[in-house]
Amino acid sequence: MASQLEIDSVIKSYDDRTQILTDIYLKCETGDIIGMLGRNGSGKTTLMKILFGTLYAERKFIRIDGKVYDCPYKTNDVLCYLPQHEFLPKHLKIEKVVQLYLGQTSVESFFYDQTLNQLRKSKVGSLSGGELRYFEIKLLLSTDSKFVLLDEPFNGCSPVLIGSIMALIVEAPKTKGIILTDxxxxxxxxxxxxxxxxxxGGIRWIKDKHELVRWGYVPATKS
Incomplete structure (x- = not known):
């Protein structure tokens, strides 16, 4: 049976005047890969932080498998979040990071990966921006969390690495639900x-690229 994540009735304002999110409802089930679009400042990152539990909202209601959560990040194996900024300690070797996140027994299988195997003894701070992004994403997708939030996972990556990251996301176990932005x-x-x-301030579900034109997100000539 699929697990289900719901966030409902979200209202978020800044400066007590500007309402950026208005009565948002979003549902994600395991097996879903939900792509969230929106212009800069529309509230994509804001919604992810509220859902993760690290940003205050005037109103929110979060349920995972029917259980209500105020701050999901405080509960193990429920939800993890890739922010736009780097979040791993730069002084640690990536092999040590894997051990801390996944346990010693998972280290060898994690590095059955041509991109990362040659970097396993490197420190986090020595990785290029693209290498670090790939490592962060694979790390979070390898945890036991049922749901993963990825905020601009392709940012700063070469086309080759973007393809590799897409493969990681698509190949993630069907026991996970993923929400991503780009x-x-x-x-x-x-x-x-x-x-x-x-x-x-609201969510519009999109069936195809032509609807992005209808909502004014992309010009008709580039649909």
Whole structure:
């Protein structure tokens, strides 16, 4: 039976005046890869932080498998989050990070990966931006968390690494639900199996690229 994540009735304002999210409802089930689109400042990152539990909202209601959570990040194996910024200690070797996150028994299988095997003794701070992003994403997808939030996972990556990251996401176990954002809608449509657009503080579900034109997200000539 699929696990289910729901966030409902979200209201978030800044400066007590500007309401960025208005009565948002979003549901993600294990097996879903939801691509979330929206212009800069539309509230994509804000919604992810509220869902993770690290950002206050005037109103929110979060349920995972029917259980209500205020701060999901405080509960093991429920939800993990890839922020846009680096989040791993730069002084640690990546092999040590894997051990801390996944346990010693998972280290060898984690490095059955041509991209990472040659870097396993390297420190986090010595990795290039693209290498670090790939490592962070594989690490979070390898945890026991049922749901994973990926905020701009392709940012700063070469086309080759973007392809490798997409493969990681698509090959993630069907026991996970994934919500991701990206500024390039083409990346989102290449990897996700459901799509939504944050527009005027609400969520609009998108069936195809033509609907992005209808909502004014992309020009008609580039649809």
């Amino acid at each position: 500024h390039d809608y083409r990346n989102v449509f290449d990897v996700a199996n459901r799509y939504c657009l944050i527009f005027d």
